[in-house]
Amino acid sequence: MHSVLIVGCGGTGCRVVSRIRDGFDFPTLRVNVSVADINVVPDSGMTDGGFKGDRDDAYYHAMFIHDEEIVGRIRGHSAVVAVAAMGGGMGSGAIIALAQCARSLNIPFISVISMPWKFETDRRRLASEEIPEVQKVSDRSFLMDIECANEFGGAPVSMGRTLGGAELLMEHAAVKVASLAETTPFLSLMSSRCYTYSYGSEPSLLGSVEQAIAYPLHPADPVGKKLVICPDVPVSDLEREIVVKAVTDQTGLCPDFVQGDMKGGRGAFIFLPISCRSPDSSL
Ligand SMILES: Nc1nc2c(ncn2[C@@H]2O[C@H](COP(=O)(O)OP(=O)(O)OP(=O)(O)O)[C@@H](O)[C@H]2O)c(=O)[nH]1
Numbered sequence: 346m347h348s349v350l351i352v353g354c355g356g357t358g359c360r361v362v363s364r365i366r367d368g369f370d371f372p373t374l375r376v377n378v379s380v381a382d383i384n385v386v387p388d389s390g391m392t393d394g395g396f397k398g399d400r401d402d403a404y405y406h407a408m409f410i411h412d413e414e415i416v417g418r419i420r421g422h423s424a425v426v427a428v429a430a431m432g433g434g435m436g437s438g439a440i441i442a443l444a445q446c447a448r449s450l451n452i453p454f455i456s457v458i459s460m461p462w463k464f465e466t467d468r469r470r471l472a473s474e475e476i477p478e479v480q481k482v483s484d485r486s487f488l489m490d491i492e493c494a495n496e497f498g499g500a501p502v503s504m505g506r507t508l509g510g511a512e513l514l515m516e517h518a519a520v521k522v523a524s525l526a527e528t529t530p531f532l533s534l535m536s537s538r539c540y541t542y543s544y545g546s547e548p549s550l551l552g553s554v555e556q557a558i559a560y561p562l563h564p565a566d567p568v569g570k571k572l573v574i575c576p577d578v579p580v581s582d583l584e585r586e587i588v589v590k591a592v593t594d595q596t597g598l599c600p601d602f603v604q605g606d607m608k609g610g611r612g613a614f615i616f617l618p619i620s621c622r623s624p625d626s627s628l
């Protein structure tokens with residue numbers, strides 16, 4: 346029985362969490378304007394064109410009438426993992442309100458969020474203001490820049506495939522983080538506050554790890570901090586030593602290693618520390 350609740354906020358967050366609901370048995374909750382578990386009606390006066398910059402505020406305020414219901418839904422869980430794409434309105438507004446509900450119950454709050462494309466100029470600017478807010482209210486946050494998913498693994502892919510791929514990556518990051526929150530001393534394992542992540546899948550574990558380190562989903566600078574390696578399947582002590590030594594030689598760090606618990610797969614998830622963002626740092 347899982348103790349971590351995974352919550353989707355806004356369109357993208359809810360799509361990701363619907364996939365998790367179909368494929369895993371974590372308890373889930375979806376918050377959006379419609380066809381969700383909690384449907385939020387924003388003040389329309391604040392969401393039309395004239396109030397564009399305040400759209401996330403409008404949704405944030407609209408969440409207040411659902412506070413009691415949300416608190417009731419998250420009470421008793423060991424942690425909340427919330428998924429949202431930044432730059433829209435619903436996802437970013439809802440995730441902040443949700444974090445405050447979790448805080449009121451002393452439940453650790455972990456966010457899995459994404460930054461929109463560069464061509465979405467307005468949304469990217471909004472997102473760059475929202476992300477530090479979300480990082481601030483999260484005990485740990487895991488950020489992916491869709492712009493990096495564009496070239497994930499080295500080869501540029503189409504926008505449709507990038508969106509699908511980004512959702513898949515967010516899905517797996519949320520599930521991985523939720524599992525780690527249940528099975529490890531999560532806050533000390535992830536000793537930085539803000540991370541990005543990546544996944545590599547090559548014939549050897551070392552190849553997978555090197556691929557993942559080469560293509561982080563947000564520019565990362567792990568200098569002086571720990572990175573965390575999570576292979577899909579359990580690996581031998583020897584294989585683990587080979588990987589830890591190679592990564593230490595490459596990065597100058599001694600990575601933490603969490604044994605895999607899946608039955609199949611040859612890949613590895615990597616968590617890399619990033620600096621928590623300041624407003625306007627990478628438009
Ligand atoms: N992964 C993924 N990202 C998407 C998709 N559609 C949009 N996005 C990205 O997510 C950002 C936010 O979009 P949504 O999740 O739809 O926004 P929202 O939180 O529902 O907020 P609203 O704008 O109020 O609908 C967009 O700017 C895109 O960068 C999608 O189908 N998949």
Ligand SMILES: [Mg+2]
Nearest residue numbers: 355356433435
């Ligand atoms: Mg939406």
